Amino acid sequence: xxxxxxxxxxxxxxxxxxxxxxxxxxxxxxxxxxxxxxxxxxxxxxxxxxxxxxxxxxxxxxxxxxxxxxxxxxxxxxxxxxxxxxxxxxxxxxxxxxxxxxxxxxxxxxxxxxx
Amino acid sequence: xxxxxxxxxxxxxxxxxxxxxxxxxxxxxxxxxxxxxxxxxxxxxxxxxxxxxxxxxxxxxxxxxxxxxxxxxxxxxxxxxxxxxxxxxxxxxxxxxxxxxxxxxxxxxxxxxx
Numbered sequence: 001x002x003x004x005x006x007x008x009x010x011x012x013x014x015x016x017x018x019x020x021x022x023x024x025x026x027x028x029x030x031x032x033x034x035x036x037x038x039x040x041x042x043x044x045x046x047x048x049x050x051x052x053x054x055x056x057x058x059x060x061x062x063x064x065x066x067x068x069x070x071x072x073x074x075x076x077x078x079x080x081x082x083x084x085x086x087x088x089x090x091x092x093x094x095x096x097x098x099x100x101x102x103x104x105x106x107x108x109x110x111x112x113x114x115x
Numbered sequence: 116x117x118x119x120x121x122x123x124x125x126x127x128x129x130x131x132x133x134x135x136x137x138x139x140x141x142x143x144x145x146x147x148x149x150x151x152x153x154x155x156x157x158x159x160x161x162x163x164x165x166x167x168x169x170x171x172x173x174x175x176x177x178x179x180x181x182x183x184x185x186x187x188x189x190x191x192x193x194x195x196x197x198x199x200x201x202x203x204x205x206x207x208x209x210x211x212x213x214x215x216x217x218x219x220x221x222x223x224x225x226x227x228x229x
Contacts, residue, residue, distance in 0.1 A: 033216070042119075042204060042219035043159075058216055090158055101147035101166035101208065104217060106158035 003027075006091050006107040014115050019078045021110045023091030031094045032074040033058075033104060034066065036087040043090065049074055050097070081114045088112070117142045121205045121220035128195055128227050136190040136223050138179075138205035146207040148172075148181050148188040149217070153202040162190075162203070195227045 004025040013019050023032065030051050035043040045058030049068040063085060065077045074093075078085055088111050092104040122137040140146065147166045151159040163172030168183035177192045188205060205220040 040221060042221040043217070044219075045216040048216065092159075101149070101164050103149075103161050103164065106151075106160065108156075108158045 004091060004093055004105055004107040006089075006110050008110060009108065010111050012113045012115065013081050015082060016080050019081050019112065021076045021078075021089055021091075021112070023074045023076070023107060025072055025074075025091075025093045025105075025107075027093065027095070027105075028071055029093035029095050029105075030071070031097065031102075031104075032068065033092040033094075034064070034074070034076045035090045035092065036060065036085075037090060037109070038087050046076065046089075078112075083114050086112060086114045117146070117207060117209050117218045119205050119207055119218055119220040121203075121223055123223070124202075125224040125226060128225070130197055130227055130229050131194045132227075134190070134192040134195045134199075134225070136203055136205075136225070138188045138190065138220060140186050140188065140205075140207050140218075142186075142207055142209045144209045146209045148179070149206045149208070150177070150179055150188070150190050151204045151206060151219075153204065153222070155201070159204060195225070197227045197229055200225055200227045 007022045033048045034046040037043050047066040049055045091107040094102045094104045118141045149164045150162040152162045153159045163174040165172040165181035171180045179190045202222045202224045204222045206217045
């Protein structure tokens, strides 16, 4: 089915482990984004990508790594998970640059618990 | 920098009541303004948007008007339904300031009781 999907939907891991969250979109949107959602903070941008092989930091990038070898995929890796990275992670995409009110489309989220 | 402030929740209303969720913003450039809605267990989806001053966004009976003079984008609905129970996020994008991100408010949880 067309759209934006995330996997896994739920993940429990331990401090220090590497974790990769997957994001896949079928629209061929140029822009993709990773946000984290925490109580009392709303959503905060971790990284974004303007096209394949082009990525840039958002508001809270520390402890995260991204790559974009294909337009449709935008994985987010926690290289050494910490408890402060327990959160709900949302991937989003948009057809073009966020000017003139470009809509971002969100995936269903991945709920990550770091023990 | 950019910021969005929206009213604290949770908000509990009876069905058919009038809804207002306040949202004010600060921005360095020329922002576009959005309301996103998150239903339980789901991702965010766009509810409505406005791209310039005095524009009114509307969808599913919800409305919000971009007020530059008061830097506000308050969400209103004349008669809420149980199915409107969700978390509502006000957000802005400010590409003119060189930022590619949406800046979100903290969200307002709405519960509508029959």
